[in-house]
Amino acid sequence: MKKLMIIEGMSCMHCVNHVKNALEELEGVKTATVDLQGKNAVVELKQEVEDKALKEAVEEAGYDVAEIKVI
Structure with missing residues (x-):
């Protein structure tokens, strides 16, 4: 399964x-x-990962998640 995450706040390769x-x-x-x-970001999963966990990981890194959808 793959999920597409729309992420705001990235401005460089460090991000x-x-x-x-x-x-x-x-x-x-x-x-x-x-x-x-x-x-x-396109996230390829080995097993089900809740959208909430994906969102929290990105937000803890300092960026905003606008949307997550299965592709």
Whole structure:
């Protein structure tokens, strides 16, 4: 399963790496591909991960999540 996250507040590659690491530290996340220009992340999951957990990880890293949807 993959989820698309719309993320606001990223302005550089440091931000991208920060978001990527925050998401990939969550249990159940296989990979996270973060796109600075697109202001989004595609998260590939090994198992079900609640949207709330994904949102909290990004917000704790200092960014805002506008939307999460399954793709």
